[in-house]
Amino acid sequence: MKRSDVLSWDQYFMAMAHLSAKRSKDPNTQVGACIVNAQKRVVGLGYNGFPKGCDDDEFPWEREGEFLNTKYPYVVHAELNAILNSIQSLSGCTIYVSLFPCNECAKAIIQSGIRCVVYESDKYNGTDENIASKKMFRDAGVELVQLTYQTHVDVQVNRGEKQS
Numbered sequence: 001m002k003r004s005d006v007l008s009w010d011q012y013f014m015a016m017a018h019l020s021a022k023r024s025k026d027p028n029t030q031v032g033a034c035i036v037n038a039q040k041r042v043v044g045l046g047y048n049g050f051p052k053g054c055d056d057d058e059f060p061w062e063r064e065g066e067f068l069n070t071k072y073p074y075v076v077h078a079e080l081n082a083i084l085n086s087i088q089s090l091s092g093c094t095i096y097v098s099l100f101p102c103n104e105c106a107k108a109i110i111q112s113g114i115r116c117v118v119y120e121s122d123k124y125n126g127t128d129e130n131i132a133s134k135k136m137f138r139d140a141g142v143e144l145v146q147l148t149y150q151t152h153v154d155v156q157v158n159r160g161e162k163q164s
């Protein structure tokens with residue numbers, strides 16, 4: 001008899017996003033992203049880190065203090081890295097990301113042609129950046145799906161996947 005308790009597609013691609021996040025050297029928040037095309041092929045992976053050539057022993061990982069002495073002006077977000085690392089046009093693709101995209105990544109996601117964002121954590125819900133992201137995604141018609149343990153079965157059904 002075949003196994004029935006296999007990962008759904010959503011769990012599988014979110015697991016790849018989490019695996020990518022394990023490459024991040026950010027001591028506070030590690031984010032991973034996985035972009036998938038309509039044929040369910042992975043076309044881009046990324047995690048948050050400093051740009052190529054910027055030594056992560058030299059650049060700051062601090063969250064607070066003088067802006068230029070924090071990570072914020074330097075770090076490339078997981079979603080942008082996944083887009084920049086992608087191997088094909090992203091029109092109609094889905095991005096799986098472990099943390100809801102910020103407003104800067106939302107712009108890049110929309111402009112790249114990605115049509116669906118599947119995310120897990122939304123720990124910055126309610127911040128200005130988060131509100132701006134959601135407004136842009138809504139107006140651009142990008143589908144947002146939060147993948148949680150509770151919603152997982154509903155998501156499977158909504159996406160037409162067989163349950164077990």
Ligand SMILES: Nc1ccn([C@H]2C[C@H](O)[C@@H](COP(=O)(O)O)O2)c(=O)n1
Pocket residue numbers: 026028029030031047048049063071075076077078079099100101102105
């Ligand atoms: N959707 C996101 C949100 C944030 N990031 C990155 C940027 C930083 O490296 C880190 C957030 O740091 P925190 O302010 O939580 O200490 O996560 C990302 O890649 N994608």
Ligand SMILES: [Zn+2]
Pocket residue numbers: 077078079101102103104105106
């Ligand atoms: Zn971002």
